[in-house]
Amino acid sequence: MSVLPANDLKTKGISAVEARLAVDEEVIISVRGQDRYVIMDLEKYNKLREYELAMAVQEAKADVEAGRFVTESVADHMRRVSGDV
Template structure:
């Protein structure tokens, strides 16, 4: 179930709270199309932790495969400047 923009305009934040008491997240629709997702902070923080864990695993995998550069700070800064 989603919240329409019109419903949100009429009922305000209380409609979000009512929906989030039952679910971790809720979709807000605009003109009948999904436009936004709202969620409680606990669920948001959980998802951020999941993203960070995946990023850490990817970085470890790349390191183990030798996909890294070992260089001085000066060389690193110059390489970044050249890539811009």
């Protein structure tokens, strides 16, 4: 993963990002020497989101199988999550 200083991004624009993405799948943008942001192809980002959602479904299924869930009305749920219990 290559690092692109924010100043290079400012002066060279998106062409600097495109040049880095031609070599690496992700580009880190550093601001004042600190890595702050990651830029990647939208297709890869969407794939990562799919993996994240699949993992959330797996975790939810595991919670249900382990009995870590609550059955309650919407009003009871709202009281519980807002701390008014």
